[in-house]
Amino acid sequence: MTDTLWAPWRLEYIKGVTGQNIDCFLCDLAQHPEKDAANFVVRRSQFGMLLMNRYPYVNGHLLAAPYRHTPDLPQLTIEERADVLELAVLGQQLLTQAMNPQGFNIGINIGRCAGAGVPGHVHTHVVPRWNGDVNFMSVVGQVRVIPQAVEEAYRQIMAQLPKP
Numbered sequence: 001m002t003d004t005l006w007a008p009w010r011l012e013y014i015k016g017v018t019g020q021n022i023d024c025f026l027c028d029l030a031q032h033p034e035k036d037a038a039n040f041v042v043r044r045s046q047f048g049m050l051l052m053n054r055y056p057y058v059n060g061h062l063l064a065a066p067y068r069h070t071p072d073l074p075q076l077t078i079e080e081r082a083d084v085l086e087l088a089v090l091g092q093q094l095l096t097q098a099m100n101p102q103g104f105n106i107g108i109n110i111g112r113c114a115g116a117g118v119p120g121h122v123h124t125h126v127v128p129r130w131n132g133d134v135n136f137m138s139v140v141g142q143v144r145v146i147p148q149a150v151e152e153a154y155r156q157i158m159a160q161l162p163k164p
Helices: 010-016 025-030 078-099 136-140 150-158
Strands: 041-044 048-052 062-066 103-107 124-129
Touching (some): 025 048, 078 124, 078 150
């Protein structure tokens, strides 16, 4: 008898990663700051934004992305690169305060063969990690086990932002 692990939330992602030219969700988010809370945008800066990943590897997974649609780092200005890195630093600080992870994976995937889910719009992943987290499920079961809803992780992270 085979055990089945259901991950119905993945269908929306699978349909979106077809290799066809589709609208860029990062560009859409960049153009609609009035929808930041609904889109889980944590912070905006001069050249970019920090947001929750709707398809996280683990709970708390953040993305730091420039507003400008460009496929890789050399095409960004020095100011854009610095700004996006500062957003990633802020993300690491907020996650440390909100979720007390024991480590982080912070990285950039450039090109589909390197794992980029949005190969046309470069972005940085800020992924909190804990000893004993269940990332092996992606390899063994081809499914992710996320112990927390994105909405709850967003509330937890937003609670750590300094009040204006």
